[in-house]
Amino acid sequence: MWLKFEPRAEPSRLMTYLSPLLAVGLMFLSGLLLFYVLGKDPIEGFRVFFLYPMKDAYSIAELFLKATPLMLCAVGLSVGFKANVWNIGAEGQLLIGALAGGWVALRFEHSTSPFLLPAMILAGAVGGMLWAAIPAFLRTRFNANEILTSLMLVYVAELVVSWLVHGPWKDPDGFNFPQTKVFSAAATLPLMLAGTRVNIALLFALGALVAGWLFMNRSFLGYQMKVAGQAENAGRYAGFSARRSVWFGMLAGGAMAGIAGISEVAGPVGQITEKISPGYGFAAMIVAFVGRLSPIGILFSSLLMAILYVGGEQAQQYLSLPSSISKVFQGMLLFFLLGSDVFINFRPRFVRRRK
């Protein structure tokens, strides 16, 4: 017997929605297996990793806190991904956004103006967009592959952060730790719910999801991006500007990542350090894919991804496993999703192998 994939006449709508669930199911199964291989009780491991993160109200609030930057980045990236603009440097854009917004906070550290926070957020968005504009420019002007350039800029951004917190921006009273001063109260995002760490950045993220939905489904520019992604030649034939798609795709990703960055430093982190983001920019790519590049999907997949992050911390605490286990799960999830997607366009069939 031999497994064969036969093309379907039309892609299966059912499988489009089932495939992410199948991927999650496969990830759960591999999780059990992984815990078993590591010599842990699989059921206990599963409970700690996947269920503890939802055990009480505070934990669930933490999930939303972690999901916020993921949602922001993913919705921005999904706009570009729809147009086959492969911005994989959201992590760098997030960092530069945090720096730009953080600069405003540090520059006006004694300000109590109500405009300080909006100015920081605006600066964050602009910072992320500037960083994303580099690969956009290199792609449209010199045809340089944006995958490689945007990724290289992640490393550069990390080094810029490292230089600033070790050098010019280091807190003079910070016992030589590589970090800036803690932001003033006026430069910190207000909390949404007392007793939790969830701040109003969650509202930005939800707003971004709505805006993203309107853009992709109702606007002509969103339609043009979709055409550019699915059939480049059709876009050229209709006279849609390919450059505009690249610019818009990159800048949308950059702006959202920048806002995510400033929201982190003006939120749970509270200052600029070398560890602003535990890889949110990369995880957001997975969130975008698992969410089918649709804002509604992204809402759920960002929460799932947040579970993986919190689960990693739980696993470290209760199972004494390295927290990087969450990255293992992230990678598996994306692989399983890509694999499950075969069922959208193909029908599996067992055939006898002919000689």
Add this chain to the structure above:
Amino acid sequence: MGLDFLSSILFATVVAGTPLIIVAVGELVTEKAGVLNLGAEGIMSVGAVAAFAVAHHTHNPLLGILAGMAAGMAMSLLFGISALTLMANQVASGLALSIFGVGFSAFVGKPYESVALASVPLVPIPLLHKIPVLGPALFHQQGLVYFSWALLGAVAWFLYRSKAGLILRAVGESPVSAHSIGYGVVRIRYQAVLFGGAMAGIGGAFMSVFYTPMWVEGMVAGRGWIALSLVVFATWRPLRVMIGAYLFGGCMIMQMFVQGSGARVTIPAQFLSALPYVATILVLVLISRNRGTIRLNSPASLGQTFLPDA
């Protein structure tokens, strides 16, 4: 600046360029078959940790290399299943491999983070290593340096002189045509992907067992991505990979160069560390400007999924 210093700069450049050569040549073969595997960074990471672990437990660096190679092939097999058998998008599959590989290596490498490995002795080439300046730099080197040269020659011969290489290029040029005259496109692409994975695994092994030698999370530090850029820089021609790799090797040891030159400028270390990444971007821009060159040299089906219609 003394001759000894020049020699040591050259030595360090060659060492720093070697993993890039090995990984880039592997990726070049993969891409010549029409497959874009963006997972090199992840494969290198897993190769590095597997090699380190085996070298640590067996005290045998050669077994370490073999382990790195095997791990690299296993990783690229994952990519093959996703992108070739299940016909998923190659870009997304490669990204998945990179994310998974970097995470997985950090996870399994945790216990080895504080472990030291004895450094592997250099291998002098009789007579040649006595040449002044060049001898100590080029011919009293890590064994894998010689391997990288042999690999370049072998791959260049394979691609341009052998029938199997011609078939591989034909598959990358037009999988539909290759299929219609009877070649197993998916099978040949699997072989190319596995070769690329093996080389990326060896490249990772070189990093952890020979170069540093130690294991730290994130130690591959973008070399997989730089190797991918090198393939573009080399416009898919093996010998140009070497030039590019040593250029980047030079960039990477710039810090050592600046210290040794006795210059009294104070450049933040981060700026020097950023050099290879900035150089990668510059190089991509320079090469990509000319669309004609890219079109002529890049495999025409690169990155496209092939679906046999049988």
Add this chain to the structure above:
Amino acid sequence: MPNQTAETPRLAIKGIRKVYPSVVANDGIDLTVMPGEIHAVLGENGAGKSTLMKVIYGVIRPDEGEIIWEGQAVTVPNPAQARALGIGMVFQHFSLFETLTVVQNVALALPGDFDLPALAKRIEEVSERYGLPVDPRRLVHALSVGERQRVEIIRCLLQNPRLLILDEPTSVLTPQAVRKLFETLRKLASEGVSILYISHKLDEIQELCHRATVLRGGRVTGTCNPAQETPKTMARMMIGEDLPACSHGEPGAEGELRLELRGLDHPTDDPFGTQLRNICLQVRSGEIVGIAGVSGNGQQELLRAISGEEVVRDHQTVRMCGQDVGHLNPARRRALGMCFVPEERLGRGAVPRLTLTENALLTAHRKGMLSGGLIRFKVAQRFAEDCIARFDVKCGGAASEAKSLSGGNLQKFIVGREIMQDPKLLVLAQPTWGVDVGAASFIRHSLLELRNSGTAILVISEELEELFEICDRMVVIAKGTLSPSTATSETDVEEIGMWMSGMWPGAAEQDGAPHVA
């Protein structure tokens, strides 16, 4: 005529069936070919000819049926096995590799040693013997389409085939080159090689073939001796009814100038492309102008320069409706009244995975489908539904994906979408390529109607019959230059055929000379 009485057939196939998810491509097909016989397989686009040939050549595995080769039942699991049996195939869309040389291309299909110099010598011998001139050392992308076909044929002949399959071999040749090909094929047949000749061109089959098997909708509808039939009787077997006639009508009075190319020069940045040189052309309202030519002579480049998919350096060399447009993108040229039907339907003229409503939006969004940057889906849907009704597009409604339509129906939708924008100038590339006879005739009829209502129409096609049927004037493109124009009524296939190889009056002087105003 070969002796067909006592001999064992070279190839006999019985009850071949192949089912795809959306269509039964072959349904119980029987076919017998004798040694030395030139056997035509005749049928419309989509009748299942190509599928059947791929089954015989081992590219596709049939679901049912047997293949009997020289009296022995065989299975042909792959092309290598087919070649080992003695079957060679020349593909319609060539299976050559552009960046490799001729000899490397041939080596890829041959088993055994890898000795390129020796192989080059054998190529030269075969090309000498059968009148198929080609230089083994050249890169394939530098060859003309005719030369590429010769490479394919030589590649087959080097394996001493006993059965040679040719899939629509004349669609890429000038009428003169077709005659040369027929000489080669007759010589092969006289040496005992059997030939399966796939075509939808009735006159060629009458001229060349000993027997014909006719397919329709995946089934055999008859076998005949073409010499004893008329094109009309064969057409009836092929499409099940009489060939639809198309009345051409008289062109109106000389209308206003809608498209003018004035000494258009356009270098290409594609190393495999053709450079356009000093192209002059006028298309007026109320006329259909046809551009004939063998593919790969600059048609693609010319179309992109006219449509705006590529802008030209000297923007005064392309004028539309009285304006210089060489620097404008397609959207802005469309705003002036240009519409365009490209050769590739899926992926250029339409987005495969979008619905017909969304595909209407692609070019017809100016018809009130937008307001304030947002899409008015209701308007787009109404437009798509109108188009489906007016142009008789068979589909599951405006919500079906473009990919789910057959070639002919999708082409009707695209042509309809462009016509419904009331173009002042309509440009079409291969308007009926790969389309069934009914749809083709419908499209041609629509074009004539549109001409009569005053639109200027430019058609680029490789099908000479089609151009002669609908065009008022014709020009020929060869090696990136354009011939003078001639009224269709004052020329014939023979003359246009000569021109297609670049030999029109004054062509020699023009070559390389500075532009004449």
